[in-house]
Amino acid sequence: MPLDQEESYDIQTVLAKMRDEYWHGLAEQETGAEEIMDCLVFMLGGERHAFETRHACEVIRVPRLVKVPAVQDLIKGVFNLRGEITAAMDVRPLLGLPQPELGPAGRIIVVKSEHFATGILAEAALGVQGLPLEQFEPSHPGSSLDRRRLVRGHFNTDDGATILLDLEALLTSPEIMVGAD
Amino acid sequence: MGKRYIEIFCREAEEHLASLQSGLLVLEKHPTRMSLLHELLRNAHTLKGSARMVGLSDISAITHTMEEQLKGMEQGNRPVDAPAIDLLLKGTDAVALITSALSKGEPPPLDVEAFVADYERGEVGRSLASVEPQEVIPDQLSETVRANVKSLDALVNLIGEMIINKKRLEAKLTRLRGIEREVEGTAADLLVPFRRDLEEDILYLDYLIAELHQKAMELRMFPLKSICDGFERMVRDLAQAQGKEVRLETVGANIEMDRVLLEGLKPMLIHLLTNAVCHGIEPPDQRESKGKSRQGSVRITARHEGSSVVVEVRDDGKGMDPVRIKAAAVARGLIDQRDAEAMRDEEALYLTLRPGFSTAEVVTDVAGRGVGMDVVKKNVERIKGNLTMTSQVGSHTEISLQLPLSLSVLDALIVASGGETFAIPINYVQEILRVGEDEITPLGGSEVIKVRGTTTPVYSLSDVLELPRRQLLPGARLTALVLKLCDQRIAFTVDAHLGNSEVVVKGLGKQFRNVTFLFGATILGDGNPALILNVPDLYSAVAEQTRPGLQKSWEVKVQQRVLVVDDSITTRTMEQSILTANGYLVETAVCGEDALEKAAVRDFDLVISDVEMPGINGFQLTRQLRATDRHRETPVIIVSSLSRDEDKRQAMEAGAQAYIVKGSFDQGMLLETVQMLIG
Numbered sequence: 001m002p003l004d005q006e007e008s009y010d011i012q013t014v015l016a017k018m019r020d021e022y023w024h025g026l027a028e029q030e031t032g033a034e035e036i037m038d039c040l041v042f043m044l045g046g047e048r049h050a051f052e053t054r055h056a057c058e059v060i061r062v063p064r065l066v067k068v069p070a071v072q073d074l075i076k077g078v079f080n081l082r083g084e085i086t087a088a089m090d091v092r093p094l095l096g097l098p099q100p101e102l103g104p105a106g107r108i109i110v111v112k113s114e115h116f117a118t119g120i121l122a123e124a125a126l127g128v129q130g131l132p133l134e135q136f137e138p139s140h141p142g143s144s145l146d147r148r149r150l151v152r153g154h155f156n157t158d159d160g161a162t163i164l165l166d167l168e169a170l171l172t173s174p175e176i177m178v179g180a181d
Numbered sequence: 182m183g184k185r186y187i188e189i190f191c192r193e194a195e196e197h198l199a200s201l202q203s204g205l206l207v208l209e210k211h212p213t214r215m216s217l218l219h220e221l222l223r224n225a226h227t228l229k230g231s232a233r234m235v236g237l238s239d240i241s242a243i244t245h246t247m248e249e250q251l252k253g254m255e256q257g258n259r260p261v262d263a264p265a266i267d268l269l270l271k272g273t274d275a276v277a278l279i280t281s282a283l284s285k286g287e288p289p290p291l292d293v294e295a296f297v298a299d300y301e302r303g304e305v306g307r308s309l310a311s312v313e314p315q316e317v318i319p320d321q322l323s324e325t326v327r328a329n330v331k332s333l334d335a336l337v338n339l340i341g342e343m344i345i346n347k348k349r350l351e352a353k354l355t356r357l358r359g360i361e362r363e364v365e366g367t368a369a370d371l372l373v374p375f376r377r378d379l380e381e382d383i384l385y386l387d388y389l390i391a392e393l394h395q396k397a398m399e400l401r402m403f404p405l406k407s408i409c410d411g412f413e414r415m416v417r418d419l420a421q422a423q424g425k426e427v428r429l430e431t432v433g434a435n436i437e438m439d440r441v442l443l444e445g446l447k448p449m450l451i452h453l454l455t456n457a458v459c460h461g462i463e464p465p466d467q468r469e470s471k472g473k474s475r476q477g478s479v480r481i482t483a484r485h486e487g488s489s490v491v492v493e494v495r496d497d498g499k500g501m502d503p504v505r506i507k508a509a510a511v512a513r514g515l516i517d518q519r520d521a522e523a524m525r526d527e528e529a530l531y532l533t534l535r536p537g538f539s540t541a542e543v544v545t546d547v548a549g550r551g552v553g554m555d556v557v558k559k560n561v562e563r564i565k566g567n568l569t570m571t572s573q574v575g576s577h578t579e580i581s582l583q584l585p586l587s588l589s590v591l592d593a594l595i596v597a598s599g600g601e602t603f604a605i606p607i608n609y610v611q612e613i614l615r616v617g618e619d620e621i622t623p624l625g626g627s628e629v630i631k632v633r634g635t636t637t638p639v640y641s642l643s644d645v646l647e648l649p650r651r652q653l654l655p656g657a658r659l660t661a662l663v664l665k666l667c668d669q670r671i672a673f674t675v676d677a678h679l680g681n682s683e684v685v686v687k688g689l690g691k692q693f694r695n696v697t698f699l700f701g702a703t704i705l706g707d708g709n710p711a712l713i714l715n716v717p718d719l720y721s722a723v724a725e726q727t728r729p730g731l732q733k734s735w736e737v738k739v740q741q742r743v744l745v746v747d748d749s750i751t752t753r754t755m756e757q758s759i760l761t762a763n764g765y766l767v768e769t770a771v772c773g774e775d776a777l778e779k780a781a782v783r784d785f786d787l788v789i790s791d792v793e794m795p796g797i798n799g800f801q802l803t804r805q806l807r808a809t810d811r812h813r814e815t816p817v818i819i820v821s822s823l824s825r826d827e828d829k830r831q832a833m834e835a836g837a838q839a840y841i842v843k844g845s846f847d848q849g850m851l852l853e854t855v856q857m858l859i860g
Contacts, residue, residue: 069647069698070646078712079709080708085689087692116691177694178694178696179694
């Protein structure tokens with residue numbers, strides 16, 4: 001039965017093609033998953049900084065900050081985040097960065113640690129970007145101790161370097177806690 | 182009591198029961214072996230203590246009678262023979278029965294009261310045999326329901342949010358009135374009735390929220406009498422121990438207060454009552470010779486005063502002598518002779534509240550828990566209260582605590598200072614004045630004003646808080662708030678006062694562990710936060726005469742290390758988990774020797790010890806710790822099931838700072854005492 005023969009022959013090729021496509025697709029997926037890290041990118045001390053999106057809660061315009069007496073300089077004040085009193089911190093001195101004035105592009109990045117939500121002041125927020133891990137370089141041992149503690153390394157992207165912060169280390173730093181136990 | 186502790190207890194009990202049983206059988210054969218008898222006594226004693234600790238009164242009752250019998254044997258008053266051993270074995274059987282029921286979550290399988298009665302008569306066969314399962318009576322439907330405290334707190338918080346939201350609506354209404362003035366023509370004709378309708382709606386909403394808030398608060402309110410239960414007994418026992426006659430009266434026990442506040446009030450009242458009986462009331466003969474009745478009187482009075490509750494403790498004892506207090510304060514280096522001479526008599530009474538004044542009394546404090554008046558003051562401040570003292574030598578002493586009804590909403594004065602808005606709890610505010618430049622006069626390095634003829638120190642609030650100071654035009658007058666704390670008046674100048682408001686108290690979040698000057702924050706009608714000032718902090722800042730900001734320190738305080746010494750694993754585990762949960766580092770030792778070894782190589786900030794342990798006891802341990810350089814000053818808390826005054830005295834003599842009886846042991850008590858001693 002010629003028709004049957006032809007059909008079975010066809011099925012073989014179709015199957016082989018499908019198999020090829022399947023393997024190809026799989027390979028693509030794997031390389032894709034390895035290459036990109038989704039990060040929130042923002043400006044601190046005139047440089048691009050980032051941390052993984054899972055730490056970020058939201059980005060808001062800088063509201064009126066109420067100054068808190070007798071606390072460290074890092075705490076710039078508190079603001080009302082939907083009924084919760086939340087601190088706004090300027091972490092730039094901790095990272096050894098300059099502190100240019102915050103203009104209209106200034107934002108507060110609200111992040112959540114295990115125990116509290118807090119705000120990080122940034123000169124601008126540049127949004128979520130997928131950063132290629134291929135271009136990642138860990139901190140070199142020559143940088144200062146404080147920096148090495150809080151910075152994991154940087155990405156060499158086309159438009160310059162993006163520094164990857166260790167947000168967990170930052171949020172558990174004693175420097176950001178107010179008052180003794 | 183947590184299930185976990187019960188489980189730990191059951192495991193521990195099994196061990197003790199096993200050694201009791203095997204030991205008793207050996208004792209039967211060797212009735213003269215005193216060391217074994219002593220070992221058994223300790224087993225029974227530890228079992229009793231642990232049972233008390235986890236609130237198992239049945240087991241502690243049985244083990245108590247067993248302990249009494251063993252003591253009698255040890256002292257030679259009771260025979261060590263077969264019937265006696267038999268009785269003791271029956272006791273261990275009964276305890277084993279109860280523990281096994283406990284671990285299965287069943288009710289105790291025997292009538293403990295009857296058993297103990299039979300035990301004391303020496304015939305236990307009957308009650309132990311008649312183990313009948315008790316019929317469980319189903320809970321009747323009643324008028325009340327059980328509510329989780331957390332749900333109640335959440336309810337109150339949500340209503341707090343509603344109050345804030347209502348304030349925002351009110352602020353919008355004010356803006357609408359402004360818009361109304363700008364608008365003309367038909368638009369205005371439409372706007373005016375609309376605004377009036379809205380006003381009415383908001384007013385109605387206001388009533389509803391106020392009522393809702395009150396109802397929700399009532400759910401958390403308890404009468405004062407709910408904490409007064411043990412007071413009469415305590416006063417009676419204390420008086421008896423001192424050979425005094427004292428009557429305790431309570432007036433206004435039905436006054437209701439927030440649960441949280443009551444919890445804070447109880448230890449303070451215990452302390453004040455103890456002071457009244459031990460230091461206030463004179464011995465009967467002395468009273469008689471002064472023409473007083475032999476029986477002294479201590480009275481607790483509670484009443485409402487505005488939006489606060491005033492609780493007074495008054496005794497008709499010998500009163501507080503300002504001359505002697507001043508002399509003691511000078512002797513302890515708290516003030517110098519010149520200060521003492523300048524000090525008014527009423528002011529001198531408050532010297533007793535200074536830390537360091539009462540600590541010197543601790544060792545001789547017969548019945549106290551070893552904690553001074555300064556701690557009472559600190560606790561009153563913690564719950565935003567005010568403490569005042571009045572006394573007349575030879576006649577009476579009265580300590581009055583003014584407390585807010587609740588901590589979740591408070592009446593506050595809103596002020597502007599240094600470019601920020603602050604709320605100050607109204608119960609501290611005496612009056613608001615306007616002062617001109619010429620009314621402020623320098624005096625001894627600081628500045629004062631005259632308030633109704635009284636010289637009152639004055640400070641700029643923004644300076645104290647280290648905020649920028651506003652420049653005043655010549656001739657402008659300053660607004661000054663006169664605050665009162667413990668009878669001391671201080672004026673603080675502010676940029677403006679913006680009126681009274683009921684504010685919802687919010688915490689600052691966990692990033693702020695404790696912040697000088699602040700008690701919390703609230704959210705104003707415009708949606709911005711305002712910080713609520715902690716008045717006692719303002720007072721200490723100006724008293725220390727230093728710029729307050731200099732004291733801030735953000736280095737992380739080292740965790741405090743506590744050594745828990747107890748031969749009972751239940752007690753050890755319980756104390757350890759209470760302390761660990763509250764941020765202390767805990768090490769444990771199973772006996773006094775073990776503790777000494779551990780203390781020799783490491784600094785501890787606090788030691789908590791049992792009394793009866795194998796080897797050296799808790800008093801000896803305390804003494805030996807005191808003899809070392811490393812732990813000469815380390816506070817020691819004795820936790821024991823011995824509640825006799827003699828034991829407390831021994832503890833104090835050994836150098837312990839506090840004494841907690843296991844029977845009255847609860848988590849709060851231990852933690853409070855620890856916090857009082859090491860913060």
